[in-house]
Amino acid sequence: MTQQIIIATGALFGMLSVIFGAFGAHALKKILSTEQLHSFEVGVKYQMYHAIVLLAIGLNSNSLTSAVYWCFTLGIILFSFSIYGLVLSDAKGKKLRFLGPITPIGGLLLVIGWLLLLINAL
Numbered sequence: 001m002t003q004q005i006i007i008a009t010g011a012l013f014g015m016l017s018v019i020f021g022a023f024g025a026h027a028l029k030k031i032l033s034t035e036q037l038h039s040f041e042v043g044v045k046y047q048m049y050h051a052i053v054l055l056a057i058g059l060n061s062n063s064l065t066s067a068v069y070w071c072f073t074l075g076i077i078l079f080s081f082s083i084y085g086l087v088l089s090d091a092k093g094k095k096l097r098f099l100g101p102i103t104p105i106g107g108l109l110l111v112i113g114w115l116l117l118l119i120n121a122l
Contacts, residue, residue: 003059003061010051010053010054010055013076017048020044024041040084043087046080057117071112071113072113078106080106
């Protein structure tokens with residue numbers, strides 16, 4: 001895994017979290033319930049947190065970089081993006097229920113990425 005790809009991925013997810021956050025705060029505020037908007041914001045926050053970590057990892061590459069990169073990248077996609085899909089589809093009255101079991105898989109990948117960073121630090 002090259003340093004450039006890791007930094008670019010972190011930057012892309014960071015940029016998208018700003019765009020999705022603005023979209024949620026403005027366009028979706030009129031469409032979503034308070035609970036739905038809160039769930040959407042959780043996805044945005046987790047995406048941004050992990051985008052920042054990807055940038056830090058890219059700037060400080062080591063032997064665990066590739067495994068952590070894939071855990072965080074797939075975790076963001078499965079966790080945050082499944083939340084976006086669940087919330088938006090629910091707001092349209094056609095909740096995509098198949099996304100429900102995907103969210104915790106993404107969360108588990110994020111936890112594994114953090115565990116790998118912890119192991120590397122110790």
